[in-house]
Amino acid sequence: MGDSITVIPLVVALALLTDVSLPHALVAFGAFQIVWGVRYGLPVSVEPMKALAALAIAGALTYAELALAGVILGVLLLAIGLTGTLAHVERWIGEPVIRGVQFAVGLVLFETGLGLAVEDPAVALAGVAIAAVFALAGHGKASALAVAVVGIATALVVAGVPTPRLPGAPPTPAFGAALTRATFDGVAAQLAMTIGNAALATALLFSDLLDAEVTPDELSTSMGITNLIAVPLGGIPMCHGCDGVAGKHAFGARTGGANVVLGAGYLVAALFATPALIAAFPLAMLGALLAIVAVSLARNVTDSGNRALSVGIGLLALATNLGVAFLAGIAVHLAWERIGG
Secondary structure, eight states: OTTHHHHHHHHHHHHHHSSOOHHHHHHHHHHHHHHHHHHHSSOOOOEEOHHHHHHHHTTSSOHHHHHHHHHHHHHHHHHHHHHTOHHHHHHHHOHHHHHHHHHHHHHHHHHHHHHHHTTSHHHHHHHHHHHHHHHHTTOGGGHHHHHHHHHHHHHHHHHOOOOOOOOOSOOOOOGGGGOSHHHHHHHHHHHHHIIIIIIIHHHHHHHHHHOOOOOHHHHHHHHHHHHHHHGGGTOOOEEOOHHHHHHHHHTTOOSTHHHHHHHHHHHHHHTTOOHHHHHTSOHHHHHHHHHHHHHHHHGGGGGOSSHHHHHHHHHHHHHSOHHHHHHHHHHHHHHHHHHHO
């Protein structure tokens, strides 16, 4: 269940607030959980690309822009992985910039969540209370998942248990209309998080927790393949991630068998994810859910080697956009390194 801590909240939010098809997204997650679990033989994570997801949830990216960004990143990650250039790219971006993008994503999600929560404060407070109970019981990392489960249960009560059905043909995003600055801003910001969190940090965590050797370039290659196949078939941009691996390990997963079980669960859930069920999910509780995920992302800024820069990137992202903040952060980081050297 370690992956689901971030997968379920963000995918449900995307389905509620954008044109993302929840059944197709769940099928994609289920299929690639199984594929990479079998390929690596390890509890590898398969998660949403959080920067892109946050921008789409906040309304800064359309579904077509989200999908095109995922395809572009698929090409970039595949090329980076096959050419073995990942470490060079990461050093150019810098760890404080990566932390700043994480902080910015957290702020964007928190702002969106707050806007939803104020529409029905009582329901939002109920979501916060559920999260608090789990946190006090020592399961703080699972608090967002708990709120999501309660929201889904509420939707089942309102809409009833749907009759299972196959997802059908995938949505067809208008890629031609998605060649916008917002798309490329999202690609740039997401690339920083993917390189730092999904490839380099994940490879290191496999070595630390499971004594397994998986190179960052292998992970980059598999993420590229995932997005080039999944996104055109109705999935959302996906990546690996050290937080998902840590979550799976904390729950007891040691092999790719955990991926197979979780992937099968997603595939079954896709049969029941009808539009009526999605529409019945309480939006104010979704607001609380996004706020919880936002805090878990934003607190990574405390690990930054240059907190002032990382916080500045987050604040600039709110004032302008994530792409501008990311590029400005790189410029300041490189200048800082030059002065320091």
